[in-house]
Structures are given as C-alpha cells and as structure tokens.
Amino acid sequence: MQLNAIDENLLKTIADLHGIPQGAFNIRKNGQALARSSTETITIEPKQDKPGINIRIAPGTVNQSVHIPVIITESGINDVVYNTFEIGAGSDVLIVAGCGIHNPSEATSQHDGIHEFFVRTGARIRYVEKHYGEGGGTGERILNPVTILHLEEGAYAELELVQVKGVHHTFRRTEVHVGPRAHLLMNERLLTHEEQTAESEIHVHLEGDGSAGEILSRSVAKGHSKQVFRAELIGYGKCKGHVACDSIIMDQARIQALPALIANSSEAELTHEAAIGRLAGDQIAKLMTFGLTEQEAVDTLLAGYLK
C-alpha cells in the first residue's frame, strides 16, 4: 500500500501519524478501507450491514492505542460511516480518529462519521478526533460527526474534539450517557474562518449516583464565520456537572453560546459559564513589547488558546 505526500500530510495533521502506524489501526481513504490491522486484544472488523467497522477491545487491555483516521482526497465524495467501539471492562486505551479532506476541485467532499462507544465497567478511554480541510478548489469540505458514548459504572472517558481549520461546514452532535460513578471530561476546540459555519450540539446525561461530567469548549471565530454552541447537561440523581464555553470573536464573525442545565433531582449539582469576547488589547500590546508584530502576537494568543 502506498501513501502519497498529500495522504501523509493529512494523516500527520489529524492523527499525528508518520506513515503506517504500529498496533491496531484502520485507515479509510475515499470511502474504502486502505489498510487494517488487528492485534491479539484489539480486533477491527468491517460491518456486514452498512459501511463502517466494529472495534472490539478485550477486557483488561491496557496501555494500547487504536488509530482509525479517514482521509478524502477526491472531490464529490459523500462518505457516511458507522463505527462501533466495544471497550472491555477494566481496559485503558487511547483511540485516535479524525478526518482530513484535501479537495482541489469544485465539487463538495463530505464525511459523516457516526461513532458509538460502549465503555464497560471501570474502563478508561481517551478519544482524540481532529478535523482538518485543505485544497485550493471552490468545492466545499463538510464534516458532520456524531459521537455517542455509554459509560457504564465507574468508567472514565476523556474526549478531545478538535476542528483545526479549513472545514466549510460542520454540524457536530455529541451525546453521552454517564452511568453511576462514571466520569466524562470533554474538551472541544473549534476554529472557523472566512464564510464557514459550525454548529455543535452536546447532550450529556448524568444518569447515576456519583456520575460527573465536565464540558470545556473553546472556540475562535474569524472572518465572516458563524458558530452555534448548544450544550445541555441533564442531571438525574446525585451527580455533578459543569459546562464552560469560552469564545474569541474576531472580524465580522458571529457566535451563539447556549449552555443549558436541566436538573431532575434536588441532589444534582449543575453549573455553567459562558464568555464571548475579543482578544484583549493588553495581551496583544504585551507580546508586542517583546518584539512580536501585531499579527504574530494575535497568532501566538490564538494558538495558545486553542491548544
């Protein structure tokens, strides 16, 4: 199997991969499996009824990673894929997904990845998903990910959902069911520019005693781009949840931040905070007194903010 320079650059950007990875992986290119590898404890198999794969991680698997990047280098592709993850009890794994689109022409390229995770009792996962678009054509690059997690008792999930840049439109939907004593930490980072639009809808159900969820979203909107952020924390029973959305707005961009708290029990402790603001003049001035130009100062501030 051959990877060209464009493939390699996309893989590096979205999954920090240099060539074909070790261990378990599945690389999908232009709607087809390009390479796949299972290990003793992690099996990856294609679904029989629809496009996508089943990833099964055996109970007790620790310190292992799975890479399942998707790259699209052709125009006019509309790729829908269903991936299901079974994370065995007591395991501790890193899952790196992500999608990179290189679209050089006029037709739209789109990828809708629907990911569902069953994180069994006491298992821990860190899930990293990066989205990135490039290519000089007028064709749009669209990514509509759906991420659904079921955290069983005592499970822990850390999500890092990032849109690097170059995605024209995105509608991201994240739904998490947090069981008793399970814990969710979700970090979202989003950058939009030019005429892009991004909408993120998050529903976190804190369903058991001792369940906890934290949603931290940071975004930057530049140019004429538009962002809508809706995050709903729904508490049942004795649970704890916090949602924070923090945005930097620039140029002629528009941002809506709508955090919502729904308590169905007097024992639910739910809090939220939201802030939208410009870069502070003092921050830019401070970095300029170090000899950075105004543009370098802004770039440094945004890079830090979205890290």
Added chain:
Amino acid sequence: MLRLQNISVQVTTENEPLAILRDVNLEFKPGCFYAITGPNGGGKTTVARAIAGIIPVSNGRILLDGEDITSLNITERARLGIRYAFQNPPRFKGIEVSTFLRLAAGDDTEAKTLRRTLRQVGLCPEEYLHRMVDTGLSGGEMKRLEVASALLGAKRVVILDEPEAGVDLWGFEELVRVVSQSHREHPDRITIVISHSERFITQADELIVMAEGQVQSQGRLADVRTTLMEELNCRWRKQCQLEEDEDAVECHR
C-alpha cells in the same frame, strides 16, 4: 540618552478632551537608575506607556540616542531595546510560563537562563516553568513573572511599573536587589522604576516627582524632598478633607 520633548497626551472622555500629560520634558542618561513617583493619577504610567509606544502622544517628540522614535509602533520600539513591565500584567490562556519567557527573551535563550531569572524573582523554576500564565497565578506571582520577563536580555531601556505591587514583604527586598543587580550588570542601561516604595526611591540616581500630568520636581532625593513631603502631602490632605465622615477617610497616597 532617552529624551522626552514637550510630550502631551490627551484622551477623550465623554466627548471632553482630557490632558493626561502636559508638556513633559525628561532626559534619561545611559547607566542611570530613575524612580518616578507621585500620587495616583499623576501621569506616571502614561509616561511609561508613551515611551513603550502603547499610548500615542498628541504632541512632542521622543528621541532614543538622537533617533526620533515618536512614530514607531510598540514592536519597532521593542526591537530597539525598550522593554516595559506592565502595572497590571495581562494573563494568557494556554500559554506556559516557559513559552512566555521565551517570547520575551528569544527562542534561542538557554533553559538555564530562564530558570535562573525565575529563581531570582522568587519563583521556583521546577514549580513554575510549566504553569499556565492564566488566572491560576496570583497577582503577586504575575508581577514577579512580569519583572522576570523585563529583565531578560540586553535591553537599553527597562521600565518597571510598580514592580512591588502585590509582592509579599519577604519577596520585596529580593526584588529590589534583583532589579538593582540587573541594572549594574548592563552599564549602559537606563532603568526606570515607577514606585511608591522608599526602597526603590533611595536606590535611584535621580528621582522624578509627577502630579497632575506634569513633572513637579526632579533631582536627587534631597532635592525633591520638599515637593514630596510638603507640597504633595498638602494636596493629598485636601482630598482627605473632602470626606465628611472622618472614620471613612481613605489614604490617598
């Protein structure tokens, strides 16, 4: 030599022009340590921000070694060797102390230099290098870091705006020592400290007393003592007497 000639700064508040600096003339000689003091709102910080290029002047010229820098922006002045440590240092989300110091000192600065500078201002490098320069740092820690960033590198002009504010009593002596030492290590440097602290004031080769947007007096401590102790004292007292209830009187110094 850094020279301020007939500097005026005006801002517009509620459509009324307000003069913050009025015809300020100052000369700072290489190798000399200056302290600017005087009541709040007297124009000290505006002088510093005008030198750094953060605030535009409405009239007058600023010259650095004969070169007119009045029209240069902040970046250009920084590259000529002017460094300004803010009175209220801004915080940065997602930027580590080590990154911040490298931005101040240049990418090629050795790690040990960063560590030494942090240690000098009383911040343990082990503990602080990987901390974020955000709300996790206290006001005093931010001020120490700000002083550290200002002292890194061979700058021609270093301006510290109330470096002692928020720094605990124990750290203060050390801070005075570090600032003086850094000044001595750079024989041609102009160091300007805006301060209300006697320790800094007595360190200075020359003292500048500012009030109401003007230089009230300038010279060695003995020369300006009258202005400091009597004239300004009187002005403060008048403000105190405006308060009706004596118990509510605040110190305006």
